[in-house]
Each structure stands twice: as structure tokens, then as C-alpha cells.
Amino acid sequence: MPKNSGKKQQTKTSAVKTDRSRLAFLTDVKNKLVKEYNNLTARLGSLLSKGKGLWEEHGAKDEENAAEVAEYQNRLSLEKNLEKAKSEIEEALKKVEAGTYGICQSCGNPIEPERLKILPSATICIACVQKSRGQ
Structure with missing residues (x-):
């Protein structure tokens, strides 16, 4: 029996555990x-x-119309934010399916699992976020 066979088996076992852990996380x-x-x-x-x-x-008074316009603008803004969030989630789901989920778009390194747990649609790692903010 070769001397390294125990180490190779350990590495394979460790890799399988890592794969299972990653699969459970994903x-x-x-x-x-x-x-x-x-x-x-x-x-x-x-x-x-x-x-x-x-x-x-439409309201009979200008004040009523102004309130309606303000309400419309608020709804439009909320609609835009919801659509953006949906789009980000769609992209994250595509990455999960493609096997590229959790990779920073900026540097190519893995995004921290803690960050992904908090913000599953994150596309940039903490280090790159800090760089972009000049920290």
C-alpha cells in the first residue's frame, strides 16, 4: 500500500464533505x-x-390633484424598486443554476457566505464594496 493513499483518501473525504456542505448552502x-x-x-x-x-x-381642487400626483409618484418609485429586486433575484437564481453563484463580479473571488446569507442576491464581495466606497 503506497504511503500517500491515506492522505488521498482524507482529501477525497474532505472534498465530499465540502461538496455536500456547498450543496446544502446553495x-x-x-x-x-x-x-x-x-x-x-x-x-x-x-x-x-x-x-x-x-x-x-381627478380631484376638484389643485390640492387634491397634487396629492394624487404624489401618491402616483410614490407608487411608481415602489414599483421600480420591486422590479429591480426581482431582477436581482432572477440573476442570482440563474447563477445558482449555472454554478457561478457566490463569485464576486468585480474580483472573481468567492463572496463571503455570511454576506450571502444576509443578502442572497449579492454580486460583489465585502472587500470590493469597501474599495468602491474608498474605505
């Missing part, structure tokens, strides 16, 4: 992303259905 992240995507879709649908008819009756 499964957990994917489930969180899908749940958040569904939540955003529901919120967006609710927002859009409430926005229907917003302009059907």
Missing part, C-alpha cells in the same frame, strides 16, 4: 431566493392592482 440560498421572489411578485401584483383607476377621478 439549496438553502435557492429556497430563500425563490421565497423572496414570490413575495416580491405578490407585492408587485398587489401594488399594480391598487394602482388601477388611480387617475379615473
Whole structure:
């Protein structure tokens, strides 16, 4: 029996544990992303259905019209933010499927698992975020 066979077996066992751990992590992240995507879709649908008819009756006074315009602008801003969040989650899900999830778009290094747990749609590692902020 070669001297290195024990070390090779240990390395293989360690690699399998790492693969299982990574797979469990990715499964957990994917489930969180899908749940958040569904939540955003529901919120967006609710927002859009409430926005229907917003302009059907204009106020008789300028103040009423100003309030309607402000409400419309707020809804539009919220809609834009929800769409952006959905898009980010869609991209993260594509990366999970492609096997590239958790890789920093800026430097190519792995994104910290702690960061991904907090912000599953993160595309940049903490070091690159800090560099971009001049820290």
C-alpha cells in the first residue's frame, strides 16, 4: 500500500464533505431566493392592482390633484424598486443554476457566505464594496 493513499483518501473525504456542505448552502440560498421572489411578485401584483383607476377621478381642487400626483409618484418609485429586486433575484437564481453563484463580479473571488446569507442576491464581495466606497 503506497504511503500517500491515506492522505488521498482524507482529501477525497474532505472534498465530499465540502461538496455536500456547498450543496446544502446553495439549496438553502435557492429556497430563500425563490421565497423572496414570490413575495416580491405578490407585492408587485398587489401594488399594480391598487394602482388601477388611480387617475379615473381627478380631484376638484389643485390640492387634491397634487396629492394624487404624489401618491402616483410614490407608487411608481415602489414599483421600480420591486422590479429591480426581482431582477436581482432572477440573476442570482440563474447563477445558482449555472454554478457561478457566490463569485464576486468585480474580483472573481468567492463572496463571503455570511454576506450571502444576509443578502442572497449579492454580486460583489465585502472587500470590493469597501474599495468602491474608498474605505
